[in-house]
Amino acid sequence: MRGWIAVVALVVSVPAVAAQYPGWSDTGYNYYHKRDCCDAAIALAQEDSAVRCAASGGVPRPRAGVRRGSCDAEWTTAWGRAVFRCVSESVVWCR
Amino acid sequence: MRVRVRRVVPVTSMRRVGLVIVAFLSITACTRPPRPADMSGFLDDYSRLRKGPPEGATLVYRNPGANWAAYDQILFEPVTIWRSGEHSLDDVPEDDLQHLAAEFERAVQSHLGADYRLVDRPGQGVMRVRLGITAARQSDHWLDVFEYAVPPDESVPDAQELASTTRALVVAAVIEGEFTDAMTGELLAEGVDRRGEREKIRTWGDVRSGLDRWATWLAGRLRQSRTGHLP
Numbered sequence: 273m274r275g276w277i278a279v280v281a282l283v284v285s286v287p288a289v290a291a292q293y294p295g296w297s298d299t300g301y302n303y304y305h306k307r308d309c310c311d312a313a314i315a316l317a318q319e320d321s322a323v324r325c326a327a328s329g330g331v332p333r334p335r336a337g338v339r340r341g342s343c344d345a346e347w348t349t350a351w352g353r354a355v356f357r358c359v360s361e362s363v364v365w366c367r
Numbered sequence: 368m369r370v371r372v373r374r375v376v377p378v379t380s381m382r383r384v385g386l387v388i389v390a391f392l393s394i395t396a397c398t399r400p401p402r403p404a405d406m407s408g409f410l411d412d413y414s415r416l417r418k419g420p421p422e423g424a425t426l427v428y429r430n431p432g433a434n435w436a437a438y439d440q441i442l443f444e445p446v447t448i449w450r451s452g453e454h455s456l457d458d459v460p461e462d463d464l465q466h467l468a469a470e471f472e473r474a475v476q477s478h479l480g481a482d483y484r485l486v487d488r489p490g491q492g493v494m495r496v497r498l499g500i501t502a503a504r505q506s507d508h509w510l511d512v513f514e515y516a517v518p519p520d521e522s523v524p525d526a527q528e529l530a531s532t533t534r535a536l537v538v539a540a541v542i543e544g545e546f547t548d549a550m551t552g553e554l555l556a557e558g559v560d561r562r563g564e565r566e567k568i569r570t571w572g573d574v575r576s577g578l579d580r581w582a583t584w585l586a587g588r589l590r591q592s593r594t595g596h597l598p
Contacts, residue, residue, distance in 0.1 A: 306408040307447070307497070310512055337445075337517030338465075342453045343510045345408065361453070 292363045293328060295321030301357040306345050313360035314341035325366035333365040401426060401559075407449050407503035408510075409543045410557050423588070424558035425541070433555040435592040438494040441483040442549050445516040446471045449501040450536065453509035463533040466523050466571070468515040471500065471578050478582035482590060489549035496546055502539040525572030537574060538565040542581065556592075 297316030303309035318341065322332035341362030347354045400414045410416075415428040446468040450456050456464065475498065476485060486493055503510055529537065541561040547554050563577055 305411055307411075307499075310510065311514070314512055335461075337515055338461075339512070339514040339516075340456075340461075341512060343512055344453075344508050345510070 291325075291328065291330065291366055293321050293324035293330070293366055294361050294363050295319065295324060297358075297360045297362075299356075299358045301348055301350070301355045303356045303358070304353060306347075306356050306358075309345055309356035309358040310343035310360065311339065313343055313358035314339050314362050317341050317360040317362035318364050321362055321364045321366075325364065328366075330366040333367055335365065404506040405504055406559065407451075407499070407501040407541075407543065408505040409447070409449055409499040409501050409503075410545055410559070411554075412557075413559075416557070416559065419558065419560075424560040425562065426560075427556070427558040428554075429556045429592075430554055433553075433592075435555070435589070436595075438492055438548075438555075438593075439483060440486045440490065440493040441479055442486050442489060442493050442495045443472065443476060444495065444497045445514050447497075447499045448513040448536075448540075449499055449503045450511045450540075451503040451507035451509070452511060454511060455509075456511040456513055456536075458532040459536055460530055460533065462519070463530060464513045465515050465519045467500065467533070467537070467574070468513070469518045470522075470571075470575055471498065472518070474575070474578040474582040475585065478579070478586040479589065482586060482593075491550065493549035494546055494555065495549040497544065499543045500540045501543050502536060502541070523571040525570060525575065527571050528569060529571065529574065534568065537568055544585075 295317040297313050297320055299309055299313045299316070303312065318334060318339070322334060325332040341360050344359045345356050346358075347356045349355070400416055403413045406413045413426075416426040417428065419425055419427040448456065448464055448468060475496075479485075479496075483494075489495065541559055543557075543559050545554070545557045560581070563580070565577075568574060568577065
């Protein structure tokens with residue numbers, strides 16, 4: 273019986289170890305450069321991912337110096353120049 | 368019965384027409400800016416770019432008022448990799464993305480470091496350099512971004528072959544760069560470059576030597592700009 277409990281506990285705990293929690297962000301129309309807009313959006317999405325990881329009992333382990341994620345930029349014109357809004361999805365390591 | 372008479376255009380005339388078309392296309396290619404939708408969006412304004420000279424970047428803009436001699440320091444932004452499509456970089460091993468960004472940074476810093484002091488904050492006489500490896504089009508909605516600010520501990524042996532997914536990225540990519548005054552943000556130059564026979568790249572040694580050649584060329588162009596000898 274104890275053996276079964278141990279196996280069940282192991283199986284249940286494995287997804288928690290390997291779990292990933294995608295984070296999302298939306299910058300609003302706040303950036304004049306697409307590059308800066310995507311950078312900011314990805315940084316925010318990484319933070320969101322870390323918060324979701326911590327909220328689920330994990331420990332976020334972002335890789336030092338790495339900024340990685342997907343970014344969807346759209347733009348409008350304000351005061352004669354393009355202003356960007358970026359939506360991003362990113363995942364940080366979670367243990 | 369009617370006989371169809373087909374007018375035969377002499378080959379020489381056809382050649383002449385062909386030459387005129389080629390000449391026209393060459394002229395318009397030199398004078399027309401690239402279609403922004405076909406570019407990645409890494410640079411802020413592609414409308415200023417024009418086809419570069421044979422020894423220059425593929426597409427280039429140089430601010431005619433830039434005082435290149437006023438700059439003796441460089442502030443490097445981390446190298447960024449952009450690829451069209453959500454999760455489009457997922458199939459490239461993360462270590463490879465790190466090595467690609469790091470090798471590019473190493474090549475450029477080592478070649479430009481001979482002429483410029485490398486600094487980490489804006490100041491008088493500081494030029495900000497932003498470089499990207501891009502395989503993206505603005506017309507594609509999603510973009511995958513990788514940026515790496517810390518060099519990896521170990522380098523990859525020259526003889527090691529590139530993973531097929533890494534090679535596909537390298538072959539498809541272009542280099543984009545922007546040079547601005549770090550204090551005022553004034554644009555000094557920007558360009559998109561795609562030179563060399565990418566299809567021949569097989570190993571990390573090929574990548575390294577390609578990036579070194581590119582960095583040597585860039586250092587030479589900046590040296591010529593500083594001394595006023597850029598053709």
